Amino acid sequence: MSGEGQGDIIIARGLNKSFPGPVQALADFSVTVRRGEVLVIVGPSGSGKSTFLRCLNGLEEVDSGTIVVDGIPLDENERHRLEIRREVGMVFQSFNLFPHLSVLENISLAQRLVRGKSRARAREFSMELLARVGLRDKAGSYPAELSGGQQQRVAIARALAMMPRVMLFDEATSALDPEMIGEVLDVMRQLADDGMTMVVVTHEMGFAREVSDRILFMEQGRVIEEGTPEQFFNSPVRERTRAFLRQIL
Amino acid sequence: MHRRPGKNIASSFDVIKYLLTLGGLAWLIGRGSEQLGYSWHWHRIPGYILTVSHGHWQAGPLLEGLMVTLEVSAASLVLAALIGLVTALLRLSGSLVGRVLAVIYLETIRNTPLLVQIFFLYFVMAPILDLSRFTAAVLALAFFEGAYASEIFRAGIVSVARGQWEAAYSLGLSNYATYRHIILPQAVRLVLPPLTSQAISLVKDSALVSTIAVYDLTMQGRAIVAETFLVFEVWFTLAAIYLLLAFMLSLLVRLVERLLAGRGQPAWSVQ
Ligand SMILES: Nc1ncnc2c1ncn2[C@@H]1O[C@H](COP(=O)(O)OP(=O)(O)O)[C@@H](O)[C@H]1O
Ligand SMILES: [Mg+2]
Numbered sequence: 001m002s003g004e005g006q007g008d009i010i011i012a013r014g015l016n017k018s019f020p021g022p023v024q025a026l027a028d029f030s031v032t033v034r035r036g037e038v039l040v041i042v043g044p045s046g047s048g049k050s051t052f053l054r055c056l057n058g059l060e061e062v063d064s065g066t067i068v069v070d071g072i073p074l075d076e077n078e079r080h081r082l083e084i085r086r087e088v089g090m091v092f093q094s095f096n097l098f099p100h101l102s103v104l105e106n107i108s109l110a111q112r113l114v115r116g117k118s119r120a121r122a123r124e125f126s127m128e129l130l131a132r133v134g135l136r137d138k139a140g141s142y143p144a145e146l147s148g149g150q151q152q153r154v155a156i157a158r159a160l161a162m163m164p165r166v167m168l169f170d171e172a173t174s175a176l177d178p179e180m181i182g183e184v185l186d187v188m189r190q191l192a193d194d195g196m197t198m199v200v201v202t203h204e205m206g207f208a209r210e211v212s213d214r215i216l217f218m219e220q221g222r223v224i225e226e227g228t229p230e231q232f233f234n235s236p237v238r239e240r241t242r243a244f245l246r247q248i249l
Numbered sequence: 250m251h252r253r254p255g256k257n258i259a260s261s262f263d264v265i266k267y268l269l270t271l272g273g274l275a276w277l278i279g280r281g282s283e284q285l286g287y288s289w290h291w292h293r294i295p296g297y298i299l300t301v302s303h304g305h306w307q308a309g310p311l312l313e314g315l316m317v318t319l320e321v322s323a324a325s326l327v328l329a330a331l332i333g334l335v336t337a338l339l340r341l342s343g344s345l346v347g348r349v350l351a352v353i354y355l356e357t358i359r360n361t362p363l364l365v366q367i368f369f370l371y372f373v374m375a376p377i378l379d380l381s382r383f384t385a386a387v388l389a390l391a392f393f394e395g396a397y398a399s400e401i402f403r404a405g406i407v408s409v410a411r412g413q414w415e416a417a418y419s420l421g422l423s424n425y426a427t428y429r430h431i432i433l434p435q436a437v438r439l440v441l442p443p444l445t446s447q448a449i450s451l452v453k454d455s456a457l458v459s460t461i462a463v464y465d466l467t468m469q470g471r472a473i474v475a476e477t478f479l480v481f482e483v484w485f486t487l488a489a490i491y492l493l494l495a496f497m498l499s500l501l502v503r504l505v506e507r508l509l510a511g512r513g514q515p516a517w518s519v520q
Contacts, residue, residue: 086421
């Protein structure tokens with residue numbers, strides 16, 4: 001790709017998105033993410049963080065702007081959208097596990113349907129992933145039998161089962177009881193250590209400070225400030241950022 | 250499953266009330282028929298159900314009619330479910346043509362009497378398409394009940410939580426795979442009870458196929474009445490058989506529900 005760094009895996013340029021209502025969810029929003037980078041996005045509620053993540057894998061359509069993920073343009077071509085969804089894993093605030101399927105089936109389903117793996121091979125990899133998130137003994141359980149923290153770890157394993165190049169986390173710990181936040185953050189930290197490219201929307205400032213490579217502060221669909229964790233927490237430039245940090249820390 | 254402690258007592262009260270009502274009804278009918286001077290001949294009814302000749306069991310006309318009713322009902326039930334599902338998917342699809350077709354079908358079926366639809370299929374379409382009586386009857390019932398089934402399916406599909414679609418899409422599942430593996434299995438569990446009522450309606454509505462001389466239970470009953478004037482006995486027997494059918498159908502569905510209940514519960518959208 002000319003003009004863009006070889007290492008850029010997500011290139012979003014000039015995204016605009018509005019819903020019926022006064023505010024614009026995304027307003028000329030641009031960002032690039034390098035391969036292996038952990039980008040944390042913070043911002044007040046309603047600032048467009050979820051909308052950005054959802055646009056990245058085509059759950060929401062932008063009004064204008066371009067998105068390229070791992071060299072694949074997200075455009076009218078339905079095949080491109082499917083390809084991108086296969087390369088991008090997403091973890092939701094509300095877990096969204098499939099309640100009628102066991103944990104093992106939750107993780108295996110897409111491997112079989114999308115990647116065409118045999119039942120046995122999908123199972124093998126699923127068990128490996130379950131071990132990685134510390135839930136090997138829960139393979140046969142149904143989602144309703146698990147705690148919130150366990151459900152979210154299964155959801156992460158389910159996304160990883162597609163061997164994505166990028167993982168998106170939309171407030172993955174916001175729906176959890178406080179005592180369960182740690183176990184999910186641990187899995188995310190492990191993933192970052194393993195070199196996964198991650199875009200993380202979170203209110204966990206400790207995680208942002210320790211794990212992220214770059215923090216982006218957005219408000220009303222725009223990038224207000226962007227920098228390394230040190231810059232962001234210790235010497236924010238914008239008054240708006242300082243006010244946000246005072247409020248949240 | 251654990252029950253509320255009061256539930257058994259409450260339901261035995263229901264049973265007692267039901268029996269009292271039935272008893273009252275029987276008394277009324279008994280008195281009424283006495284005044285009419287009706288003479289009962291119940292002993293002749295079993296012969297119309299089952300007879301023994303030369304040591305062999307032989308199905309009487311009522312039992313033969315019941316078999317036809319079951320065949321018509323089963324065939325149109327399967328077809329109605331299929332039509333209902335396809336129509337629901339069309340209505341929810343992105344295709345304008347599909348949605349318009351579905352709505353035209355639904356409005357036509359729901360705003361004309363089933364009897365007219367049966368006649369239309371039998372007297373107009375059957376000669377053109379060379380359909381048998383039986384096929385015309387099955388098609389008419391299936392298209393009629395399919396319209397109602399489609400609304401039930403649609404309600405079930407839209408009540409599966411939005412997050413289920415998003416999770417499936419974000420894994421790269423196609424539209425088809427999402428419906429097939431994620432949405433429909435959850436929707437079907439939700440719509441099983443209303444779908445059962447619809448199936449029971451279908452069995453009852455199937456009596457109307459007797460109007461085009463399909464020899465179902467009702468038609469056989471009418472023939473016996475015409476021949477023997479056992480008006481009360483025959484119609485009581487028919488009502489009892491239909492009641493039994495409906496009862497067994499709901500038992501069957503309850504069994505299926507029980508089997509599914511052990512597994513994970515669907516995610517309903519909060520609306
Ligand atoms: N499906 C939707 N319909 C209408 N408005 C929406 C929808 N999704 C998001 N919005 C609006 O877009 C803005 C950005 O929302 P969102 O991206 O969810 O913010 P955040 O995730 O940062 O809290 C908000 O004003 C929100 O009300
Ligand atoms: Mg959000």
